[in-house]
Amino acid sequence: MAGTGLLALRTLPGPSWVRSSSPSVLSRLRDAAVVRPGFLSVAEEETLSRELEPELRRRRYEYDHWDAAIHGFRETEKSRWSEASRAILQRVQAAAFGPGQTLLSSVHVLDLEARGYIKPHVDSVKFCGATIAGLSLLSPSVMRLVHTQEPGEWLELLLEPGSLYILRGSARYDFSHEILRDEESFFGERRIPRGRRISVICRSLPEGMGPGESGQSPPAC
Secondary structure (H helix, E strand, O other), rough: OOOOOEEEOOOOOOOOEEEEEOOHHHHHOOOOOEEEOOOOOOHHHHHHOOOOHHHOOOOOOOOOOOOOOOOEEEEEOOOOOOOHHHHHHHHHHHHHOOOOOOOOOOEEEEEEEEEEEEEEEOOOOOOOOOOEEEEEEEOOOOEEEOOOOOOOEEEEEEOOOOOOOEEEOOHOOOOEEEEHHHHHHOOEEEEEOOOOEEEEEEEEOOOOOOOOOOOOOOOOO
16 A cells, blocks of 8 residues: 555644545544554653563564464563553543543553564454554554455554554444554555564453453454
């Protein structure tokens, strides 16, 4: 999809953060697929990275996910955070989730190596509810959403380090989403070199699940 010259939405002064196949897709997902560049300060990004690194370092990168959706990754579920990190996650909750939404008690942390990628998938309703929100650390990447019934309808999000992305509603269930591998990592004509990327993902509670319950980690981005 690189180089198609199709519609781009400028959400903030400077580079565009969202590209779409058509104005109708852009309008449909305007509130369902959101990017907030610069959500984290450099200091906040370093705070999260420092806290996560010792735990991630104890794990090996894997190349076969349980549903074959991720390649070159390690992951963990984390429920205990430092005071500084909790304050960051509370800002995510306020920015991305409604007052009536309950979050899963654990936060999903996904570490992709530089050659890692996430294949197109639609998250299972068994693992998380209507909204997910992810912080991107270390490396920029491109997330692509493609309509499950109309593959010509797509949206791309540029996720720079320190950004927050939010997927809800139609973006979650009517569109697949993926993180492009390095050799495919373009945002329009712009090359987005991939390095190691960590995402810190908060999820609303699946319908019918109690706050203390948890399931297998979903292949969220």
